[in-house]
Amino acid sequence: MTDKPSNNHSKSSGVPKLFDLYSSDPAAADFKIFGRVPDQNRRGFLKGAGLATMGAMLGAAIPFSKNMPSGLVPVALADTAGIIEGKDGLTILNDRPVNAETPPHLLDDTITPINRHFVRNNGVPPEEVNVDTWTLTIDGLVDKPMKLSIADLKSKFEVVTLALVIECGGNGRSYFNPPAKGNQWSLGAVACSEWTGVRLKDVLEAAGVKSNVVYTAHEGADTHLSGDPEKLPISRGVPIAKAMDPNILIAFEQNGEAIHPMNGAPLRLVVPGWPGSCSQKWLTRIWLRDQIHDGPKMTGTAYRVPNHPVEAGEKVDKKDFAIIERMPVKSLITFPQTGLETTDKDMIVRGHAWSGDRDITSLVVSIDFGATWQNVKLDKAVNTGAWQNWSTQITFPQSGYYEVWAKATDSNNESQPHAINWNPKGYLNNTMHRIAVRVS
Numbered sequence: 001m002t003d004k005p006s007n008n009h010s011k012s013s014g015v016p017k018l019f020d021l022y023s024s025d026p027a028a029a030d031f032k033i034f035g036r037v038p039d040q041n042r043r044g045f046l047k048g049a050g051l052a053t054m055g056a057m058l059g060a061a062i063p064f065s066k067n068m069p070s071g072l073v074p075v076a077l078a079d080t081a082g083i084i085e086g087k088d089g090l091t092i093l094n095d096r097p098v099n100a101e102t103p104p105h106l107l108d109d110t111i112t113p114i115n116r117h118f119v120r121n122n123g124v125p126p127e128e129v130n131v132d133t134w135t136l137t138i139d140g141l142v143d144k145p146m147k148l149s150i151a152d153l154k155s156k157f158e159v160v161t162l163a164l165v166i167e168c169g170g171n172g173r174s175y176f177n178p179p180a181k182g183n184q185w186s187l188g189a190v191a192c193s194e195w196t197g198v199r200l201k202d203v204l205e206a207a208g209v210k211s212n213v214v215y216t217a218h219e220g221a222d223t224h225l226s227g228d229p230e231k232l233p234i235s236r237g238v239p240i241a242k243a244m245d246p247n248i249l250i251a252f253e254q255n256g257e258a259i260h261p262m263n264g265a266p267l268r269l270v271v272p273g274w275p276g277s278c279s280q281k282w283l284t285r286i287w288l289r290d291q292i293h294d295g296p297k298m299t300g301t302a303y304r305v306p307n308h309p310v311e312a313g314e315k316v317d318k319k320d321f322a323i324i325e326r327m328p329v330k331s332l333i334t335f336p337q338t339g340l341e342t343t344d345k346d347m348i349v350r351g352h353a354w355s356g357d358r359d360i361t362s363l364v365v366s367i368d369f370g371a372t373w374q375n376v377k378l379d380k381a382v383n384t385g386a387w388q389n390w391s392t393q394i395t396f397p398q399s400g401y402y403e404v405w406a407k408a409t410d411s412n413n414e415s416q417p418h419a420i421n422w423n424p425k426g427y428l429n430n431t432m433h434r435i436a437v438r439v440s
């Protein structure tokens, strides 16, 4: 590789050659990552695929193949296939509700492009949204309940633009053992787009927060999978002190454009550094309450972890769960892509690091399975709430198989663990990211 270190994480030149991490048979490898769709054109491809190809992808012959209607896509392959308009390169985990993550090498940019921002839906997004008639209600324990249009938000409050990290609380769940139920995110339920909007704090202050307010409650216009109009798919909130964080936005633009429909157009909350579920999409209401909000996905074990250390697989009493607040220290290697095959012993490695609402103070990488570490160049965040870029040059001593590991430390001196901190629902996995490189 001859790539120069780049602070702005500009697109890398040339297409890296990837070795197959799983087997020498590409179709079989595709099956090994069953439930992940490396290629968005797969549905189309499958429609035209012959039996031998489908058999290879399924990892087995199809005994009753003579009964299969022509053009039938085996459900084992079709369930995860699909295309989300305006997104590309994402791995689709589910299509009802839609959930899609971004492979780490497609998160190389400092500001995540709209087409690369992951999608996490709990219900069905609103079909049609009208920017001109959309309203946001602020009510509950406020002096002046308000109903604001997007034009009102823009004219009555200061408009700010911030790069902000949104990470799903369940990012990394697929690595839990014993496994945890839920979307099997690997590493890519995280993004840092630039959001333009008004500060939640300014809007709440204009409404007048009563002294007995404890928590916010957020509501959106998406509908429950059951179709029941009375039920919200998700409604979470944050403690009122957190709601006053000046980096929390009520956003109407993503990267200077209209928000992508799957990312909450035309209006959403962005609560950087806290579980993505706090960042209500298709935002219609913020209700101030005198108790911890108890909306859907606020109670039970949703977005909660045991309040004491537990063994992997241990049964935990429901009363011992605490609401997740900040997301932990974490980093990604976004260049090169795992599986890189190279003849060059010198290589640039780079990525991002973030830690809830704290700064990253150092990042180290290892090419010898953690025996030795080297410090890397770490940039400041473009603003509070954004991730930080890091990059370094590494030199492999000889040809062979290597893993590059990255480990970040934050301003509270917390580092990423080597092994998973297991919890029953598979939240907060911040183990080090490892990539494979073969030098020949």
Ligand SMILES: Nc1nc2c(c(=O)[nH]1)N[C@H]1C(S)=C(S)[C@@H](COP(=O)(O)O)O[C@H]1N2
Pocket (backbone or CB within 6 Å): 117, 118, 119, 120, 121, 122, 123, 166, 167, 168, 169, 219, 220, 221, 222, 233, 234, 262, 263, 264, 275, 276, 277, 278, 279, 280, 281, 282
């Ligand atoms: N209205 C609404 N808001 C929502 C959700 C949802 O299903 N409905 N999902 C939440 C979750 S769990 C996450 S991780 C983030 C994901 O934001 P994104 O889809 O824009 O990446 O949105 C949050 N806001």
Ligand SMILES: [Mo]
Pocket (backbone or CB within 6 Å): 120, 167, 168, 169, 170, 275, 276, 277
């Ligand atoms: Mo999430």
